[in-house]
């Protein structure tokens with residue numbers, strides 16, 4: 001790398017300059033037939049995330065090492081559209097973040113699956129929450145589930161359960177590009193809270209099925225009937241009314 005270029009990469013760019021470079025990179029990717037999925041923050045003047053769960057993810061970032069020194073730059077980067085590509089496949093997150101260099105940097109984040117014991121605990125705690133899980137299946141994320149997922153033993157990865165890598169020359173474990181991607185993940189979770197589950201190796205469909213099964217078992221054991229086949233229409237309505245509410 002040329003002497004001038006070496007120092008240029010540490011220079012702070014204005015948001016406009018960063019945005020222009022990011023747009024040029026996306027244009028270049030389009031011309032080469034690559035499909036980038038940028039993080040777009042439209043209509044979010046104050047908070048980066050709109051939902052309580054996305055916001056909880058962003059607040060949780062403060063638990064990670066090195067984050068305090070990168071928090072503002074990470075925010076500025078994601079706001080300037082620097083996260084030109086972000087793809088989440090289970091616990092494997094790959095992103096491209098525009099920096100001062102012409103080509104975006106490659107960021108990789110890996111989230112470990114939940115340890116068996118914790119995943120069983122979450123499953124057990126979920127069983128009594130059929131109504132909430134049903135809302136989840138409808139793409140909502142009821143606040144009653146907050147403790148279940150975001151407590152110390154919840155779904156959020158602890159600093160030991162998440163691993164960062166960036167192709168930039170910053171020596172910090174969490175550079176501004178990684179920080180920007182972490183905010184980008186919050187935006188994706190805002191759009192679809194279901195990313196939480198595969199990210200920790202949990203099968204949400206199985207979780208919902210088990211919770212429904214549990215609910216049916218408990219209703220049948222309290223009902224004066226021998227099997228679901230001879231249940232009255234009203235009982236079925238009651239069950240499915242709960243499920244779809």
Ligand SMILES: [Zn+2]
Pocket residue numbers: 105166167168169170175176177178
């Ligand atoms: Zn970096």
